[in-house]
Amino acid sequence: MNRTQFKKTKRSKKKTILYSLLILVGSFAILFTTYGVYLAKKAENAANKSYQAIESRAKGSDLREEEVKPLTDNVSILFVGIDDSEVRGYGDESSRSDALMVATLNNKDKTIKLVSIPRDSYVYVPELGYNDKITHAHANGGTRVAIETVEELLDIPIDYYVKMNFFAFIDVVDALDGVTVDVPYDRLEKDENDQYTIQLKEGRQTLDGREALALARTRMLDNDIERGKRQQMILEALIDKASSASSFTKYGDVIDAIGSNMKTDLSFDDMKSFFNYISSGMPQVDTLTLSGYDDMSTGVYYWQLDEESLEETKDLLQVHLELKPGNSNLSEDDSSSQSGDSEYASDDSIE
Helix, strand or coil: CCHHHHHHHHHHHHHHHHHHHHHHHHHHHHHHHHHHHHHHHHHHHHHHHHECCCHHHCCCCCCCCCCCCCCCCCEEEEEEEECCCCCCCCCCCCCCEEEEEEEEEECCCCEEEEEECCCCEEEEECCCCEEEECHHHHHCCHHHHHHHHHHHHHCCCCCEEEEEEHHHHHHHHHHCCCEEEEECCCEEEECCCCCEEEEECCEEEEECHHHHHHHHHCCCCCCHHHHHHHHHHHHHHHHHHHCCHHHHHHHHHHHHHHHHHEEECCCHHHHHHCHHHHCCCCCCEEEEECCEEEECCCCCCEEEECHHHHHHHHHHHHHHCCCCCCCCCCCHHHCCCCCCCCCCCCCCCCC
């Protein structure tokens, strides 16, 4: 082979390698584009299946002067965790809420404030016309009553809700290959069927869905405030995991996990609007708690909210939603909304 033939052969090999790389890159692009289209269609079908509007709130919250859109406006979402398992014998709309969290989302700076409401908080329930545990609001009228009670408590509009039962939670965590969190102590805890089969171990670790649910529910060694903090921690870990690039291929499983175990009044287009909050990675999430104290004066356990702390939390949320002027970057550390000490551990058997 002469020098000219060698050069031509060398250039030919380079072109072959280059073409191979281009084909490989193109194949991946087609693959991910196709997967993205597949996911979008799959997500749209799941969203349509889980969509459940509340008739009396078809035009949004009564505390809004006009309809809002998450793509352009600051909005709030109420997350409702319920136990509608056959073991408890509750139906979807007659079960107590096992977890209540409100997220306010600021569209300008893409920040989130997340407040956990202790399930035994003694609050006014408009549907009942008297004060009761906030966990009983959902049991006395379902999602609508839960939303109205939270609006009454925090004095902010609740624009959307997402309601999920235990099984959806477990499946979502498993679909993301678990969540990494700090477990505060060793404890044998109940599973989703109220059987003591979950052994929690102290320390930082990755939990599967059943373990994460047990950690989210346990409160016998501390109180509802600490329980709320654990739920916030788990939700943050889920957001962090979902926003990572490595989770892209798991989105299909996450969508499948939601299935019929989630209900929401967010449309598919609304859901897509929230992608901007995680498109650049984990958003800034400030967690808030409602401080208070234990009250057994009536023979029934209640969490009595500290009024001053409650007012400060309401103010923070209103500012974050830009319903009033102020600094929306303040967090709980900048206020006095700290959790109170508890001598009691609330239990589901205590009314």
